[in-house]
Amino acid sequence: MNKAVTKEEKAMRRHMGLRATRAISNTVIHILLIVISIVWLIPFIFITLQSFRIENAMPVGYVIPHQWGIDNYINLFKSDFPKWYLNTFIVAVVTALIQTIIVLCMSYTLSRFRFKMRKPLMRFMLILGMFPGMLTMIILYRVLADIGLTQANAVPGLILVYVASSGMGYYVSKGFFDTIPKSLDEAARVDGASRAQVLTRIILPLSKPIVIYTILTAFMAPWGDFVFARYVSFGTSSGMNVAVGMYNWLNNDMITTRYTMFCAGGVIVAIPVAILFMCLQKYYVEGVTGGAVKG
């Protein structure tokens, strides 16, 4: 009997020990995660704080402004910033719409149809994707310059280039279409629907997540594009997007007067995009994980 008690006690103790170690490890992990979160948030907190600093406009070694104010935001709207913002917004909206249509056409076709050139076409695009895109920019810039879509007219030029090659990014949505059972198509075909009707009546209503994912990524990309937009606007302020315009503010000769304005601009650009992203986060996560699993 005595023995039995000790056994029970031992089990009990081990149980308590396990619980204790788990509690300790969970606490450690909590602390680690909080530290990570702080590290990840710091730049965003700093940039917001600095956008309200008005005692000087240079980069400084302290975080909390000595004098608070919204002068930077007021100056921002007196500069060319609203024009850049509008440019980027137009490019982003139009690109998102057209690119989504193109990507869906491409991925749906490659997922559903079995034609002779399908495999060679996919392999060809894989190889094309291995060329550094930077190279093609030089010539695309010259071509756009030839047809007058650079500098002040950069917006349509940018849209044209973003949209034109977007068919190459079909992987994620093809992976999604692959998961929709083919029997649905076949049933509709038996009922006399044409291929086009199958797409518009059956597949599209089922594809909400991937459509939203495609729109979201297509909408976000122009906000960050920097290299090609700089080529195309080529020093003409009215044709710049936010990235190009604000990059110039951090040049050595401008940084002392425009640094806090850059911070304010960053906040203004980031807030709507981030809010939109956060609202549609679910779809983004689905797309990203799906894309990685299927390769």
Next chain:
Amino acid sequence: MKTYSELEYLRLSKWQKFWYKFARFFCVVIPNGIKNGVFAIGRFFKKLGLGIAHECKDIVTTFIYGDWKTKVSYLVMGFGCIARGQILRGILFFLFEGIFIAYMILYGGYWLGMLPSLGKLGPAEEYDEVLDTFVVKYHDNSFRILLYGVLTIFFIIAFIYTWRVNIKQNKIAEGIIKSGKKLKSGKDDLRSLVDDNFHKTLLALPLTGIIVFTVLPIIFMILVAFTNYDGTHNGYTNNLFHWVGMDNFNTILSWDVGTGGSVQSYAATFGEILLWTLIWAFFATFTNYFLGMFVAMMINKKGIRFKKGFRTILVLTIAIPQFISLLYVSKMFSLNGIVNGILKDLGWIKDAIDFWGSTANNGLLARVMVIVLNIWIGIPYLMLIATGILMNIPQDLYESSKIDGAGAWKQYTKITLPYMLFITGPYLLTSFTSNMNNFNVIYLLTGGAPTNAAASAASGSVGYTDLLITWLFKITTGAESQYNLASVIGILVFIAVAVISLVVYGVLPSVKNEEDFQ
């Protein structure tokens, strides 16, 4: 190299196993990958040749055995179709031929004729009667000649293809009429575009875009690598450019240090940057991969609260455009930036640390910094991906391993890691190659700084954190604008990426044995 059977392999010690695998990878797997790649290219060309030969034979036999309508169609495209009542098709064929001939006579002939020389007459001072003085007049434009020359060749290929289709149509139509069936009318053709041939309708727009805005520029830039197109030969306003054969490749790959007083050869510079590109890609990929997986596992652990909150905070870095976050972080670490300010206030350092400018140890500090800051950028993506995959690992694997006495570490190395690697193999490969071309992170963080003095003397401004892709960009934007050398670098990057992809793709377990984990 000696190949062990499975039993012999199992008898080896842990270290022997490791060395065996290691040696095998370099002695067997990589050569095999390259061999397979070469064979695949060979097979492709063999197939292409046989296909063309077959088509030619078919064209000849169709002409010999076809009726007069078919024979006329060899000259007047679409004639057979119209004569047999397929008006719509016939008109389209005929129109295409008309446009092609008109284009070739009006423009195509000129572009094509100029292509071998890329222009004969450069800008020159000529007497102008109106102004009564000598003014510079511009003539041929090498850039346009090359561009439109390539476009004309595309057009010719498209024409030959259409001509071939036109002949095939005749042959098929003859066959259908002989068997007594009805030919398809124009209405049927239109209907098939939304039905049986719907894929052609869907692909028309995307493929046109890709051909015009991706394929054509790439071919153009490959051709530029064989010309002397640069700032002093811009093809129009100062000098024409011409074909120079392999000269640019010889320049980039030469160890010559003498000319122009340069201290470092192009080949050495190229090798240095390529090495750093590979090191960067390796660390950028794998630090993100393992740390991202680690963070995902921490967040997903049982008993952790605010899972969603932590995830959202991390995802914020994806949501905010990179040019804001990267540029701002870059300035945070600048000489008079916040990080130095805080460290000084804390009394940890006396003089500001020059994160981006220090050239000690080949810019080691800046190199480590970009890798560390890239973790900040990359972990959220990996966290999302890993979360999705971790949730799919069957929980009973963990439970049964626990009963067998496996600890957390053992579970990780024996279950989680193999599963993750298996699923994300292709993703790892693509992220490695896209890191090799990761322009944004490097350019926005450092712009390539700190300057690599020795390499810069050879070619423009080269920094220690410059990747091949940022180097390429700098070469094209500097005063010299060496587009020709940039193209060569681009081609070499392509070759590097293609070889790595080909070899790794061949050895990926998820490609070889797809069923393992299913």
